[in-house]
Amino acid sequence: MNAKIAGLGYYVPKRVVTNDELSKHMDTSDEWIQERTGIKERRYGDMPNETTSTMAKEASLIAIERAGIQKEDIDFIIFATLSPDYYFPGCGVLLQRALGITGTTIGALDVRNQCSGFIYALSIADKFIKTGTYKNILVVGSEMHSMGLDFSTRGRGVTVIFGDGAGAAIVQATEEKDKGILTSHLHSDGTFAEELAMISPGSHGGFHDNDQEKYGFKKTDKPGGGYFVTQKMLDEELTTPNMNGQLVFKNAVVRFREVIHEALTHAQLEPEDINMLIPHQANLRISQFIQKSMNLSDDQVFNNIQKYGNTTAASIPIALTEAWEQGKIKDGDLVCLAAFGSGFTWGSALIRW
Numbered sequence: 512m513n514a515k516i517a518g519l520g521y522y523v524p525k526r527v528v529t530n531d532e533l534s535k536h537m538d539t540s541d542e543w544i545q546e547r548t549g550i551k552e553r554r555y556g557d558m559p560n561e562t563t564s565t566m567a568k569e570a571s572l573i574a575i576e577r578a579g580i581q582k583e584d585i586d587f588i589i590f591a592t593l594s595p596d597y598y599f600p601g602c603g604v605l606l607q608r609a610l611g612i613t614g615t616t617i618g619a620l621d622v623r624n625q626c627s628g629f630i631y632a633l634s635i636a637d638k639f640i641k642t643g644t645y646k647n648i649l650v651v652g653s654e655m656h657s658m659g660l661d662f663s664t665r666g667r668g669v670t671v672i673f674g675d676g677a678g679a680a681i682v683q684a685t686e687e688k689d690k691g692i693l694t695s696h697l698h699s700d701g702t703f704a705e706e707l708a709m710i711s712p713g714s715h716g717g718f719h720d721n722d723q724e725k726y727g728f729k730k731t732d733k734p735g736g737g738y739f740v741t742q743k744m745l746d747e748e749l750t751t752p753n754m755n756g757q758l759v760f761k762n763a764v765v766r767f768r769e770v771i772h773e774a775l776t777h778a779q780l781e782p783e784d785i786n787m788l789i790p791h792q793a794n795l796r797i798s799q800f801i802q803k804s805m806n807l808s809d810d811q812v813f814n815n816i817q818k819y820g821n822t823t824a825a826s827i828p829i830a831l832t833e834a835w836e837q838g839k840i841k842d843g844d845l846v847c848l849a850a851f852g853s854g855f856t857w858g859s860a861l862i863r864w
């Protein structure tokens with residue numbers, strides 16, 4: 512069996528947030544954001560009516576319909592997100608419940624690989640299909656970043672980049688030999704784990720930087736630590752993401768190229784064979800750098816970060832769906848997906864459409 516993408520869907524909230532709107536809350540400007548990231552605007556969910564799992568449901572319903580299946584035909588869910596509704600349980604079971612497919616007690620798996628989450632999830636789905644375990648797997652990436660960002664000037668380096676949204680794919684078993692996911696490649700390097708991270712709240716207790724004070728952790732007379740979140744974390748707003756932008760940029764441009772070449776070499780293909788590269792929408796400058804260094808034409812690369820910002824695990828399925836809707840991906844095309852992000856983790860997949 513091969514694994515093909517039988518249906519795609521995406522959902523973005525209605526609320527458009529422009530760079531000018533952000534500049535009312537922090538010291539930034541439309542010019543700075545566009546020049547460094549290419550982003551013009553992003554979407555923010557309508558709290559509390561929208562969450563990571565409700566957006567995922569909307570995207571999933573479209574993907575299910577386009578795949579021509581019933582939701583009861585889904586035999587596994589894989590949900591990638593870094594902004595889950597709850598610390599636990601994960602969004603997979605919330606999506607299962609929201610879709611009303613609890614009667615079949617199918618498995619639901621959450622993937623915590625941030626920007627490369629969708630590629631990790633897709634790769635898992637591919638293996639489950641190829642081993643004959645499942646026939647229709649719902650693979651989702653969804654993010655509600657707007658709930659967890661720092662809207663003061665201190666947070667501007669991170670906040671201006673991220674947006675909310677969801678994308679979904681039905682990965683389906685097919686007997687067609689030359690169709691579907693040809694290969695996928697996954698990597699990580701935990702050396703820089705804290706360089707793009709939201710480390711608190713958590714159970715780290717100040718261990719990794721040997722500094723309990725910094726986070727307000729104190730030994731108590733209770734048998735355990737007693738908390739994930741401290742008053743100091745709340746008072747000093749230590750519960751928002753941080754990013755070493757330049758380090759991320761430098762690693763991203765190397766790893767993106769490396770992992771795309773790895774997939775091409777594995778499939779005995781060349782960059783010119785790619786009909787459509789969908790890079791994770793991290794930053795338009797990163798996508799442009801990869802395009803140029805791989806000698807790809809504008810027609811071979813799809814970007815939509817200008818409209819949605821970086822939606823982390825959702826960015827690839829949203830972009831893939833838009834490219835497909837716009838007729839930019841046709842039967843027989845070679846589609847390449849690639850991502851890099853927090854962890855650091857990165858990956859690629861080649862799909863014969």
Ligand SMILES: CC(C)(COP(=O)(O)OP(=O)(O)OC[C@H]1O[C@@H](n2cnc3c(N)ncnc32)[C@H](O)[C@@H]1OP(=O)(O)O)[C@@H](O)C(=O)NCCC(=O)NCCS
Pocket residue numbers: 538539540543544547548626667668669671672707754755756757759760763793794797821851852853
């Ligand atoms: C984040 C990023 C756009 C910052 O651009 P940069 O050119 O590296 O900018 P720097 O971080 O060096 O900051 C340059 C200056 O701009 C300022 N700055 C940072 N964010 C700003 C913002 N939103 N608006 C205005 N100024 C800002 C900095 O404070 C700094 O000021 P200083 O020179 O007075 O100290 C860039 O590093 C990047 O794109 N990195 C990759 C990030 C990414 O892709 N993340 C997603 C991972 S999947």
